Amino acid sequence: MTTQRRLLxxxxxxxxxxxxxxxxxxxxxxxxxxxxxxxxxxxxxxxxAPLLSIETxxxxxxxxxxxxGLKKFGIQAGTTGVVVAGLLAGLVYPLIAESVRxxxxxxxxxxxxxxxxxxxxxxxxxxxxASVIFLWPVLVTSFIGLPPFDARLVTxxxxxxxxxxxxxxxxxxxxxxxxxxxxxxxxxxxxxSTPLAGGATLATEHGGTRPAIARHPxxxxxxxxxxAVLGLIVTGILLLPSWSLFRxxxxxxxxxxxxxxxxxxxxxxxTPNTQFYSVTKNVVDPRVSTDLWRxxxxxxxxxxRVYSYEDLLAVTPYQQExxxxxxxxxxxxxxxxxAVWTGVQLRTLLNEAGVQDGALEVKLxxxxxxxxxxxxxxxxxPTTMLVYSMNGEPLPQRNGGPMRLIVPxxxxxxxxxxxxxxxxxxYDAKGFYEQQGWGPNFAPxxxxxxxxxxxxxxxxxxxxxxxGQTITVKGRAFAGDRGIRxxxxxxxxxxxxxxxxxxxPGTDLTWLYWETDWAVPSQPGEYVVTSRAVDGxxxxxxxxxxxxxxxxxxxYHRVTATVE
Numbered sequence: 001m002t003t004q005r006r007l008l009x010x011x012x013x014x015x016x017x018x019x020x021x022x023x024x025x026x027x028x029x030x031x032x033x034x035x036x037x038x039x040x041x042x043x044x045x046x047x048x049a050p051l052l053s054i055e056t057x058x059x060x061x062x063x064x065x066x067x068x069g070l071k072k073f074g075i076q077a078g079t080t081g082v083v084v085a086g087l088l089a090g091l092v093y094p095l096i097a098e099s100v101r102x103x104x105x106x107x108x109x110x111x112x113x114x115x116x117x118x119x120x121x122x123x124x125x126x127x128x129x130a131s132v133i134f135l136w137p138v139l140v141t142s143f144i145g146l147p148p149f150d151a152r153l154v155t156x157x158x159x160x161x162x163x164x165x166x167x168x169x170x171x172x173x174x175x176x177x178x179x180x181x182x183x184x185x186x187x188x189x190x191x192x193s194t195p196l197a198g199g200a201t202l203a204t205e206h207g208g209t210r211p212a213i214a215r216h217p218x219x220x221x222x223x224x225x226x227x228a229v230l231g232l233i234v235t236g237i238l239l240l241p242s243w244s245l246f247r248x249x250x251x252x253x254x255x256x257x258x259x260x261x262x263x264x265x266x267x268x269x270x271t272p273n274t275q276f277y278s279v280t281k282n283v284v285d286p287r288v289s290t291d292l293w294r295x296x297x298x299x300x301x302x303x304x305r306v307y308s309y310e311d312l313l314a315v316t317p318y319q320q321e322x323x324x325x326x327x328x329x330x331x332x333x334x335x336x337x338x339a340v341w342t343g344v345q346l347r348t349l350l351n352e353a354g355v356q357d358g359a360l361e362v363k364l365x366x367x368x369x370x371x372x373x374x375x376x377x378x379x380x381x382p383t384t385m386l387v388y389s390m391n392g393e394p395l396p397q398r399n400g401g402p403m404r405l406i407v408p409x410x411x412x413x414x415x416x417x418x419x420x421x422x423x424x425x426x427y428d429a430k431g432f433y434e435q436q437g438w439g440p441n442f443a444p445x446x447x448x449x450x451x452x453x454x455x456x457x458x459x460x461x462x463x464x465x466x467x468g469q470t471i472t473v474k475g476r477a478f479a480g481d482r483g484i485r486x487x488x489x490x491x492x493x494x495x496x497x498x499x500x501x502x503x504x505p506g507t508d509l510t511w512l513y514w515e516t517d518w519a520v521p522s523q524p525g526e527y528v529v530t531s532r533a534v535d536g537x538x539x540x541x542x543x544x545x546x547x548x549x550x551x552x553x554x555x556y557h558r559v560t561a562t563v564e
Contacts, residue, residue, distance in 0.1 A: 009094045012178045015231040017090015020171035021083055022238035027158075027166030028082075029245045032284075036144030036151075037158045038369060040131060041078025042283065045071070046138045046369050049281070050435035054549055057436055068255045071283045086167065093120065093171060112172045124168040128160050140421065141369030143286040145293035145402075147306060148365045148421040178231045252287070254280050257398065263334025265452040265474070269504040269513055270321075271337035273396055279326050279335060279412065281432070286367040286418045290402045295349075295386075299363070299424035302354030309388070309402055315344045318385055320408075322509035323478055325444055327411040327433070328548045332449045332458035332557045336478065338510050341406050343387030347380040349422070355380075358426045364405060365421030372431030374407065374414050374442075376424065383408045383481065383509060386419065408509040409481030411442045411552060438550045445554035446541040448477035448487050448514075448533040455559055464562040468522040474503075474515040475531055475557075483508030483536030489516045493528035493558065494543075500531075508536055524563050530556045 028039035038046070049057070064070040097116030132139070142151035260278045262271055271277075290309045298304040325336035350362075355376065362379040364372050378384060384407050388395050395401035400417030407414050413433050434440070452474035454462040465471055477484045484506075488497040504513035512533075521527060532541045545555035 009098060009179075010091055012228060013090045013092070013094035013175060014087060015090070015178055015228050015235075016093065016171055016175035017087045019174040019231050019235050019238070020090060020167045021086030022235045022242065023170040024082065024086055024162060024167040025079075026238050026242045027162040029242050029249070031158045031162065032143070033245050033249060035154060035158060036142045036146070036286070036367075037155050038138065038141040038143070040135070040159075041075055041082060043135050043138050043141065043369070044078050045074035046141070046281070047135050050430075050432050052436055054437045058549070066259075067281075068258055071258075071281075072255075075283055089123070089167075090171060090175075093175060097175065112176055116175075117172060120168040120172055121164065124163040128163045131159055131163075132156055137371070138369040140365050140371075142367050142420065143284075143288070145286065145288035145290075145367050145418065145420060147294045147296035148423075149296065149298075150294070151367075151420070174231055174234070178228050249284050252284050254278075254282055254285055259335070261334030262337045263451055263455075265454050267334075267451050267476075269338060269506065269511075270391060271339055273339075273391055273393060273399070276337040276339065276390075276396075276399055277324075277326070277335050278398060279328070280368075280417075281370065282368050285398065287397060288367050288402055288418050293367075293402055293420070295403065295419065296421045297349055297353045297424075298421070300356040300359045300426055301350070301424050302356060303352070305349065305353050307349070312344050312386065312388065312403070315348060317342050317389075318345050320383060320385065320406075320509065321507060322383070322406060322408040322481075323506075323511045324406070324412050324415055325478065327413060327438060327442065327552045329553065330458060330548060331447065331545070331553050331555050332455060332559070334451075335412075336511070338506070339390050340392070341385065341387040342389035342392075343385045343403075343406070345382055346384045346386055346405070346422075347382065349386070350380060350424070353424075355424055359424045360426050361424075361429055363421075363423040363425050363429045364416045364419060365423070366416045367418035367420050370416065370432050372414055372416055372434070373425075373429040374410060378407060378410070409443055411444060413438075414442055441551050444478065444480040444552055446477070446479040446482070446484075446533050446535045446539065447554065447557070448475055448531040448541060449557040450475045450529070450531065450559050459558070460560045461562070464564045465520050467520060467524050467563050470517050470519050472515055473518050473529065474513070475500075476511045476513050477531075477533040478511040479533065479535035481509050482539075484512040485534045485536050485538065487512065487514045487531060487533045489518070490530045490532070491518055491527070494530055494556070497532070520561075520563055527561050527563060528558050529561060530558045532556055 031037035032039050032042070060070055061067060064073045093116060096119045097113040099115070139152040139155045140148040142154065146154060257278045258280050262275055262277045293309050295307040297307070319340065319342045321338065321340045323336060323338040329335035359376045361373045361375055386403055387406050388403050390396065390399060395404060403419055405416045405419050413431070450473060453471070456462045473489065477487050487500050489500050490497050498516065500514040500516040502512060502514050506512045518529065532543070534540050541556070542554040543556050547553055
């Protein structure tokens with residue numbers, strides 16, 4: 001094969017690879033949008049994130065401008081990897097399809113080289129198997145709400161269809177479309193004694209000036225320019241629906257509300273659903289269908305059960321008020337909210353299934369592939385519940401609807417959203433963030449903070465206060481499931497303390513709201529005010545500062561007031 005023809009052939013393979021890659025992307029987006037299947041560019045970051053150390057995770061977090069930037073980078077890197085791999089495979093395919101070995105094997109259906117067909121099918125099956133093995137922990141993802149076992153089957157099946165049909169077969173057909181088969185007598189010579197159909201062989205070409213002669217010449221691919229243009233047109237056609245579906249998915253992205261706090265002078269004891277704090281690991285959160293959603297209770301139980309949404313609605317409802325807080329909530333920050341939840345006690349379902357002796361933990365699965373765990377004792381605590389209603393309304397999708405877990409006394413990541421599976425296990429399983437090194441204690445420390453007057457950067461009142469006046473300072477206190485016994489206010493950075501008025505006592509599972517009157521000093525300057533709480537067990541709030549990593553923050557909330 002001449003150098004020019006080799007370059008043209010590789011160019012044809014590149015165009016075919018481009019067509020196949022466009023088809024591959026379309027299959028991935030269709031699977032994500034309609035079937036709820038997590039595509040590899042989304043699954044790979046979910047698989048690798050728990051394997052990162054906290055230091056590495058926050059290093060990337062800072063490098064890419066926060067969690068949203070890191071999520072965008074993960075998707076972009078994964079998509080770029082898919083495109084590069086697809087184009088490289090397109091370049092390699094002609095070398096396989098046009099090799100001497102391929103010519104010996106002859107052509108199959110639709111003029112596709114048999115050897116090339118075997119290679120592509122083999123390569124896609126190997127890729128599928130590698131994907132299943134590496135991504136096994138996150139194959140439980142089902143953005144439409146299928147339980148873990150069903151989700152794995154659907155994801156594995158769609159990956160197989162995507163790799164074999166969406167890419168492999170399209171690559172074969174695209175290359176066949178782009179190239180035309182011409183007789184071997186018009187092509188480069190083939191080595192002597194190359195067996196042909198019927199036992200014939202080709203003559204040896206020594207000098208390169210005389211064409212090789214064969215009784216039954218084998219066809220060789222010849223690039224055709226017009227067909228290459230057609231291949232590019234097909235690529236554009238395939239990308240149109242991909243782009244449309246991608247824009248819809250992007251419109252549902254979490255970037256606008258991930259990390260949304262609830263704080264400021266107007267916060268209410270019961271947080272409105274539309275203002276409830278939000279943290280999510282996902283680029284696009286699940287859109288779970290209540291008709292398709294199932295909850296699978298399995299593992300070390302006597303009778304595994306699968307519940308539908310209607311099944312749980314039929315159980316006598318249980319209601320409680322409790323506060324939820326993220327482990328990444330800094331002192332004075334607003335990644336915490338309070339609501340009245342309605343649902344089913346988790347112990348009701350565990351009792352129906354019959355927990356076996358030796359059970360140590362429950363392993364919980366979310367529709368977004370998120371996995372976390374906690375002790376079986378906490379699972380059977382009467383306050384741990386599956387909820388479908390929030391403040392008297394159906395649980396919003398953004399907050400985990402149609403069904404989520406509420407576990408008072410543990411940080412938010414243990415309160416699984418979009419829950420689809422509960423597995424009872426006899427070993428110390430590690431959750432998504434626990435694998436990174438968070439914990440091991442996931443119980444919130446006792447805290448108290450200010451929200452009025454408005455605080456900026458968690459450290460300073462936004463507006464100056466006038467010397468000599470008396471202003472009302474408001475705050476809240478929280479201690480997980482231990483309740484709050486008392487709160488005190490200090491106008492002088494802890495030198496003296498005074499009691500406060502409780503404006504919302506809450507319960508042992510909620511925050512408490514307080515206020516006090518502060519006689520602002522008559523001398524202008526900067527003054528530091530702070531507060532402290534004692535939890536329901538009598539344990540005082542820890543004064544020393546600790547940041548959120550790895551077990552949550554503690555320390556007094558010290559706020560500077562500028563007095564004018």
